Ligand SMILES: [Zn+2]
């Protein structure tokens with residue numbers, strides 16, 4: 001299965017838009033997060049020749065602008081699709097979905113999204129001393145289970161522990177997205193990298209709010225199995 005990077009802070013080719021936030025396209029049909037702004041995301045969609053007519057659902061990891069920003073432009077171009085949120089998302093966000101004739105599903109628990117693609121369901125974390133509700137995506141392929149995260153505000157290890165428990169799995173093929181480790185100490189990051197090897201994670205793509213220290217440490221540890229997460233990259237899982 002292919003996952004394409006539609007939005008991030010670095011790019012593979014000139015002409016692609018970059019900024020703060022993430023967006024991925026899974027198997028041409030499921031979008032995970034929408035970056036910071038509609039026009040930037042649409043530019044990448046056009047340049048990467050993504051066929052929006054194939055998109056069936058958008059899964060939003062959490063209700064932060066750098067993940068929801070491009071959603072409205074997508075819905076105006078492709079109404080009547082499914083949007084997966086969590087119960088704890090803001091009411092402004094939830095009330096806006098029906099304006100585009102889109103269907104809102106609030107994934108409180110483990111939820112099937114498409115064949116082999118699942119939401120972890122709502123996991124509560126904290127951000128600026130407030131609760132934040134977040135879901136991650138789980139993808140099952142012949143290579144194994146992979147997990148894609150938005151910002152991982154509840155904690156990347158907590159998310160992976162939840163997935164291990166939900167699916168009784170003993171190893172992960174790939175884990176990538178934002179790990180929110182930019183304010184963590186090197187010592188904490190080292191412990192997290194160690195935990196990834198205990199969890200038998202084969203390939204890692206630490207990006208977005210993971211921070212430079214975590215990106216460097218994961219890259220040094222994973223070498224050829226460290227995933228590039230530039231706009232335009234395709235990750236085969
Ligand atoms: Zn973010």
Ligand SMILES: [Zn+2]
Nearest residue numbers: 062064151153
């Ligand atoms: Zn966030």
